[in-house]
Amino acid sequence: MKYMIVTQTFPPRTGGMQNVMDSISKRLSVSNETHIFPDHYLSKDYGSKNLNIHIHNNFSPKILRPFIKKILLNVFCNSNDVIICDSWKSLNAVPKNINKVFVFAHGQEFLSKDKKVERIKKSLNRVTCIICSSHYTANLIDKLKITNIKKLVIPPTYSLNKILKKKKKSSENPKKVSLLTICRLERRKGILPVLRCLSNLNKNKLIKPFQWNICGEGLQFEEIRENIKKLNLTDQVFLIGKINNNLKQKFLESCDVFVMPSYKVNNSIEGFGISYIEAAAFRIPSIAGLDGGVTDAVIDSKTGWCVDPLNQDQLANVLKYAINNKDLRQKYGLHAEKQFLQRFLGEKVFRKFMDTISI
Numbered sequence: 001m002k003y004m005i006v007t008q009t010f011p012p013r014t015g016g017m018q019n020v021m022d023s024i025s026k027r028l029s030v031s032n033e034t035h036i037f038p039d040h041y042l043s044k045d046y047g048s049k050n051l052n053i054h055i056h057n058n059f060s061p062k063i064l065r066p067f068i069k070k071i072l073l074n075v076f077c078n079s080n081d082v083i084i085c086d087s088w089k090s091l092n093a094v095p096k097n098i099n100k101v102f103v104f105a106h107g108q109e110f111l112s113k114d115k116k117v118e119r120i121k122k123s124l125n126r127v128t129c130i131i132c133s134s135h136y137t138a139n140l141i142d143k144l145k146i147t148n149i150k151k152l153v154i155p156p157t158y159s160l161n162k163i164l165k166k167k168k169k170s171s172e173n174p175k176k177v178s179l180l181t182i183c184r185l186e187r188r189k190g191i192l193p194v195l196r197c198l199s200n201l202n203k204n205k206l207i208k209p210f211q212w213n214i215c216g217e218g219l220q221f222e223e224i225r226e227n228i229k230k231l232n233l234t235d236q237v238f239l240i241g242k243i244n245n246n247l248k249q250k251f252l253e254s255c256d257v258f259v260m261p262s263y264k265v266n267n268s269i270e271g272f273g274i275s276y277i278e279a280a281a282f283r284i285p286s287i288a289g290l291d292g293g294v295t296d297a298v299i300d301s302k303t304g305w306c307v308d309p310l311n312q313d314q315l316a317n318v319l320k321y322a323i324n325n326k327d328l329r330q331k332y333g334l335h336a337e338k339q340f341l342q343r344f345l346g347e348k349v350f351r352k353f354m355d356t357i358s359i
Contacts, residue, residue, distance in 0.1 A: 001032065002076075002077070003033070003034045003035070004082065005024070005025050005084050006085045006090045006091075007085065007090060008087065009086045010039070016156065017086055017156075019159055023158035023346065024350075029053045030050075030051065033054070034051075036053060037056045037058065037069045038055070038058070054076075056076070073098070083100065083101045085103040085127075087103065087104060091124070091126070102131060102356070102357050103131070105131065105133065107271025108267060108268055108292075110141065110144070124144070124149060125146060125149070129359070132153045134272045135293070136271070136296070137293055138153050154353055154356070156274060160274075161345070163281045176210055176211045177323045178211055178256045179211065179213070179259050180212070180257070180279070180284075183218075183275060185216045185221050186218045187220060187265050188264065190260065190263055191260075192223070192227060193312065194319070195228065195237065196227075197312060198236070201316060203232075206320060207323045207324060208323055210323055211236055211238070212238070212259065217242050225239050252279065252284065256329055257284065258286040259287045260287070261289045261309035261315065262309075270294050271292060272296060273298070276288055286303070287304060287307065290307065299335075305318045
């Protein structure tokens with residue numbers, strides 16, 4: 001039996017689903033021959049020599065890619081092989097004679113307009129099982145009213161391992177509460193509402209000294225930079241830009257609170273929020289939103305705070321509690337780490353995934 005990864009999202013591009021497909025491919029290839037059918041060029045040196053991975057690049061125009069993939073799958077795929085798709089859109093490339101087809105469902109791809117609903121239902125009708133990133137995603141699929149379809153919720157944290165290095169406080173500002181955000185800088189991440197709240201709280205001396213590092217790139221980068229200046233936060237808030245994994249780990253090691261109170265903007269929503277779990281692995285509580293699948297990742301008043309960032313009073317209260325109460329931060333951080341080890345550890349969710357695709 002071989003595994004066929006049919007995907008439109010894959011490294012070197014970055015993002016949550018790219019990370020999931022990368023981790024799944026590498027873990028599968030340790031024990032079985034794994035074939036990857038990406039939407040863009042992928043070097044034959046992908047992975048390592050210890051992994052049994054075969055790359056099938058596709059250089060055709062976008063409109064033709066599903067047909068070329070289908071031809072390649074007919075050549076390399078046998079009836080007992082397993083096909084794994086990153087989303088319902090990739091199902092267009094899967095030949096009709098394949099029996100074992102599994103598809104990931106992240107969230108916002110099911111917030112499409114009505115005209116796409118029938119296409120989605122038709123595509124999903126043929127799958128063996130839909131693997132949902134969160135209970136929110138599972139509920140979206142329920143609303144499609146597809147009969148006799150199996151679905152399972154598995155958190156998309158396949159890449160996360162136990163942290164061996166102990167969390168440490170930054171020696172530069174040991175008395176300042178360290179806030180951290182690592183994300184694509186876009187409106188739905190809730191950064192601007194937090195900036196406005198922090199400016200007001202700081203001006204009225206309602207919170208302890210803090211430092212907020214915002215890491216990432218995106219369409220809102222310049223707007224965030226302008227607001228930092230306008231709100232007189234240049235001494236407390238630092239817009240870092242894109243960071244590598246080593247710098248990411250250093251920021252997490254010295255962080256007290258992870259801040260990303262995301263919310264729904266049009267059809268854009270957080271399907272789960274792997275960033276919260278990355279923080280939890282370092283014993284860090286999170287300030288998250290209420291929309292989408294984030295409440296699977298952050299348990300309100302246990303592993304962090306879930307808040308409506310558009311409610312400035314509510315957000316201000318949460319920020320005050322998080323920044324001013326060290327004991328509460330540490331308590332929530334310990335609970336977050338415990339949840340990570342019990343529910344979100346990469347090897348555990350992958351084992352659940354393997355149990356699913358082995359049916």
